Amino acid sequence: DVKVTQSSRYLVKRTGEKVFLECVQDMDHENMFWYRQDPGLGLRLIYFSYDVKMKEKGDIPEGYSVSREKKERFSLILESASTNQTSMYLCASTTYRVSNQPQHFGDGTRLSIL
Amino acid sequence: GENVEQHPSTLSVQEGDSAVIKCTYSDSASNYFPWYKQELGKRPQLIIDIRSNVGEKKDQRIAVTLNKTAKHFSLHITETQPEDSAVYFCAAHRSGNTPLVFGKGTRLSVIA
Numbered sequence: 001d002v003k004v005t006q007s008s009r010y011l012v013k014r015t016g017e018k019v020f021l022e023c024v025q026d027m028d029h030e031n032m033f034w035y036r037q038d039p040g041l042g043l044r045l046i047y048f049s050y051d052v053k054m055k056e057k058g059d060i061p062e063g064y065s066v067s068r069e070k071k072e073r074f075s076l077i078l079e080s081a082s083t084n085q086t087s088m089y090l091c092a093s094t095t096y097r098v099s100n101q102p103q104h105f106g107d108g109t110r111l112s113i114l
Numbered sequence: 115g116e117n118v119e120q121h122p123s124t125l126s127v128q129e130g131d132s133a134v135i136k137c138t139y140s141d142s143a144s145n146y147f148p149w150y151k152q153e154l155g156k157r158p159q160l161i162i163d164i165r166s167n168v169g170e171k172k173d174q175r176i177a178v179t180l181n182k183t184a185k186h187f188s189l190h191i192t193e194t195q196p197e198d199s200a201v202y203f204c205a206a207h208r209s210g211n212t213p214l215v216f217g218k219g220t221r222l223s224v225i226a
Contacts, residue, residue, distance in 0.1 A: 033213055040123075042218035043158070043203065050211035058213065090157070096211055100146040100165050103214055105157040 002027045006091050006106040014114055019078040021109050023091030031096060032074035033103065034058075034066065037088040049074055050096075081113045116141040118206050120217025127194050128225055135220045137204035138186040144206040147187050148214070149178060152201045161202075162189070194224045 007022035025032065033048040035058075045058030049068040063085060067075040074093075078085055088110050092103040117140040127133050139147075145166035150158035164171045164178045164187065171178050175194075180187040191198055201221050205214040 031211060031213075040218070043216045045213055048213050096209075099209060100163070100207070102148045102160040102163060105150075105159070107157050 002029075002093070002104040004091055004093055004104050004106040006089075006109050008109050009107060010110050010112075012112045012114060013078075013081050015081060015083060017078075017081045017113075019081045019111070019113075021076040021078075021089055021091075021111070023074045023076070023093075023106055024072050025074075025093040025104070026072065027093065027095070027104070028071065029093035029095045029104075030071065031094045032068065033092040033094075034064075034074065034076045035090045035092065036060070037090055037108070043090065046076065083113050085111065086113045087111060116144060116206055116208065116215040118204060118215050118217045120204050120220060122220060123218065124221045124223070126223045126225060129194060129196060131194055133191045133194050133198070133222055133224075135189045135202055135204070135222070136186060137188070137206075137217050138184075139206040139215075140185065141206065141208060142182075142185065143208040144215075145209060146207040147178070147180060148205050148207075149189050150203040150205070152203065152219075154200070158203060191222075194222075196224050196226050198222060199224045 003026045034046040035043045047066040065077045091106040094103045120137045148163035151161045152158040177190040201219045204217040
């Protein structure tokens with residue numbers, strides 16, 4: 001069974017801090033994704049990566065960056081956290097080596113910026 | 115790019131009744147349509163998916179239909195139970211290294 005693990009379930013940080021959210025998957029998936037989830041807005045894609053050291057902007061990349069140094073790990077970075085980045089963050093992974101495969105999600109990190 | 119519209123945003127049904135959630139997509143090249151269920155405080159989990167060469171798929175009380183011509187697909191839940199209460203997301207995907215495009219979700223409440 002696919003396992004996508006996010007490093008923290010809950011995180012509280014202060015405005016202006018640099019924040020790292022970590023995600024690890026154990027299925028050798030080449031594609032990984034970061035979403036944020038807010039009430040009424042669904043799942044909004046921040047960044048995704050289809051290979052090591054590759055990254056692509058999603059729909060809302062402003063204020064975020066990512067790092068993919070190893071295939072199994074995809075990190076989301078808030079360069080200077082702001083209160084409007086308080087949200088639930090979800091990581092997901094999949095493979096496109098076999099067509100039409102679903103994404104598998106982690107449990108999410110609920111991030112509060114004070 | 116692809117755009118997925120999902121309706122309704124909220125849905126309340128009596129236990130035992132059926133629930134239907136509808137999605138439309140814009141990109142005729144999309145060929146894979148998964149549905150996710152997200153219970154409160156939990157991760158979205160795949161419940162059923164359909165590929166563009168199939169018109170309908172069933173798994174016990176859950177079914178999905180796809181109309182490629184009209185570019186819409188629907189989730190049908192029969193004999194609803196309280197444990198079906200959750201947020202449901204539809205999504206569409208075209209081949210290659212492109213991400214799923216999600217609808218905004220439907221909050222289903224099953225009233226006992």
